[in-house]
Amino acid sequence: MNKFVIGQRWISETEPELGLGSVLKIENRSICIRFPAGDVIRRYAALSAPVTRVAFRIGDQVKSRSGNRIMVKSIKENKGLLIYCGEKEELPESDLCDQISFSFPEDRMRLGQTDQNRNFDLRYRTMNMQYEMKKSSVRGFVGGRVDLIPHQFNIADETVSRRAPRVLLSDETGLGKTIEACLVLHHQLITGRAERALIVLPESLIHQWFVELLRRFNLMFRICDERYCESIEKSDPGVNPFLENQLYICSIDFLISGQKRFRQVVAAGWDMLIVDEAHRVKENTSHYQLIQALARHTRGMMLLTATPEQLGLESHFARLHLLDPDRYFDLNTFLHENGQYNQIARIAGVLLDPEKLRSMDEAKWAELLSGQPVQIKKLLQPVIKGDHKSIRRCIDALIDRYGIGRVMFRNTRDSIKGFPDRVAHLVGLEYTGRNRESYLDLLTAEFVDDNLSEKTAICYDFHSDPRIIWLAGLLQKLKHEKILLICRNIDKAVAIESAIQKHITIKSALFHEQLSLVHRDRNAAWFSEPDGAQLLISSEIGSEGRNFQFAHHLVLFDLPLDPDLLEQRIGRLDRIGQASTIHIHIPYISGSVQEILARWYHDGLNAIETNITGVGQIADKFRLALIELAAGYRTKPDEAELALNRLIAETIQYRGQITKKLKRGRDRLLELSSFRPQKAHQLVQTISRLDKDRRLDEFMLEMFDHFGIEAEELADRTFLLIPGLRFNDAFPGFRDDKMTVTFDRSRALEREDMVFLSWDHPMVTGAMELMLGLQDGNSVCAVWHSPDDSAMLLESVFVLECVAPLWLHADRFLPPVPIRVVVDHRLEDITADCPFERMSQCLEDGFPAHLFDNSRVFQSLLPEMIEKSRKIAQKKVSEKLAAGLMEVRCVLEDEILRLSELKAVNKNITQDEIDAFIQEKDLMNKSISEARLRLDSLRLIWKGEE
16 A cells, blocks of 8 residues: 555556546545546456556657656656656656557567566467468458359359459359359458448348358348338438448338438448349349449449349340440340350360360361461460460450459359259148048148238147158158258248147257247257257248258248249258258148149249249249139039149250250350369368468467467367456457357368367457557566576567558558567567577566666667667568568569450450559559568566576
């Protein structure tokens, strides 16, 4: 208690940003300190107050509240208060400037504010980890909770390599367009190339996208609807609701519901626009006008559709025009070029077919290349002369110079392997109850309620339903298998769960939208566990964004009228990487409307066992006939049976026509440009190696300990995190009172209730930023016991920083570079003799009092050692800058040269694109050349015997 005197100046060790505080009151066992700069009063226990006395030394420069500065020549003390004396004036410590900060390492060390050695070590390791992460070629790609599927990462990597990604992603259904778009978006946000993003969707897909972004990529989007906008405007009239957050998901119908929302969303300004189901954005409609207005004011843009040419080449051209109106300016020109693409695709087809290639002679080559540019003939000369080793290079050159792939990507199931077989089990059941007609009426009402706009009040009771009795038998038969059941709505799912428990005792779980997100996750996790639930009963929400790949049996208790929704249900199991055959069970009551749907889907569309291209177009043609048939199916069963058979036959015929048409229109060259196996596999292998690197595990465990989080190991690379007594509330991403995390990608894919920690995860990046943003470890004193001659060492860590606009992504060439220097009291550079790991093992926490009592150490020797260290670090700066500038030249100048050469033969390349790269290169060179060196941390070491 005697060390505190009213009026003394102290600084908070835990809140240095508060500036200088004055002792206001001393009471029993506590003290009150007022911090004028922060306008707060803190009460501390006197014996354990986390504060440091502010006491300047002779030779220091101090600043008064009025702004005057004096050089301290001598110091007087009056009743425990210091008075700093200059040449002609005196400054009582009570008049010191309140805003003085001691967060700089030299300031803290001069005041004796020092931390533990392990904090210095963790700080330095954090800087090195952050440098590696930002320099990584796969930064932004490692954080997604997704399988490492080569074609998806290939498209994402190709897209983000462009200065402003504006592309059409048109992979066939089930190949992962949503994942590809999310990978691109995640990369853009992580690297700072985008800050504001808008996703425009059909209403039915909003939840699916929200879940994908949150669960897989840790991106929290705001779902924006009229209710949200009205709530914002109510609290602040006149505000644009689309400026309240950075990331939004909206229904396209909501945005065009009125001119007000239309104007607001366009005026808000966006860095990235994503439009899913883009084939629905038809020219000359309000939907098209909205997207066109947004596209004009948005730098990056992605359109997603599995059927880009479903509505004809004119509509396809209209969507390409949205992406690049300068390139796709005229429909007739586009149609002419489209024919040329087919000719180039024929050439690529020959190159890829060994039998065709062997049969090619001079005459056939001449015929194939007839009418083609001289450049193509010259390009193919090595292959024509028999050098088949150059085939891949020739194909890449054709793709690069003559393909449409600069704007559009498309992968097909024919080109991407790895899908499982699907086996349909249609189970016709008889209803033997007394009120069969009433029961069939109920099934019709159920169909109407599920699929049509008119709604009926249905009270579901399935206790004696033949489908439940059949399901109980299936569960008994497949008692060691996981079974996913999907039905249309919540009431039905709850009724099924209640009914099945009356017939068989099994472990089952529900999954529907009235459950909280946490409850849903827990039920899904229980379903995934080997000893968990055998049956998961889900409403339609289970068909959106979830991975139930570990299950191989799907029960469709009812069938949707929309075949895309049917494929979405099956897609929960039918995924790339699924190793087992998928069994799809469809129970229906004979003579009911469900029988019509089941038979039409299976016999007519073949949509149960096969993913059909153009299925939406086929369904649109027959939907009305199907509904009319369902309405009259029971009144005249014989006629209805004939009508159903005719409908199935017509569907088969039309399906064949559509399939043939789509295959004829396939651009083989486009498919090749969308997937380059060698490049894709290299990218995936790099991510896989990083996944297996356990340095992240070790680093984050050390971080958890530093910030007061207890980590209990549950399994290999999997931990339960619990906040301890020293928990720092500022630690990012910690939710609830505990959480389970894993560093294992495969485990994270199986257990979506676990947090997947990767180099891109906001908890990891946020912990690094928190550590480096605090002063922890930037001022340390240590003792190195050694029988050698005594010496004073100074270990300094400088950071070379490049200040540049975020969109420039400068840290891919020069991220913050830690530069470590060790000098001794003779001002000699001994860094090479004191490697970090070896030196850290030799040091102990210590406070060499005799050094701090020696005024010469802090007045002259320490400043001289710091200045010497800075000069040594500065010499290393030139090496780092030269390396960064060289990489800029290698990457950007090579791209500029490549684009300039391509422009001569490929009209896809515009001069604006080339000029943009030139401007980017010039700005990048300027930013790197002006990089600055900053002292980050100091460790003063006494080497010898104490």
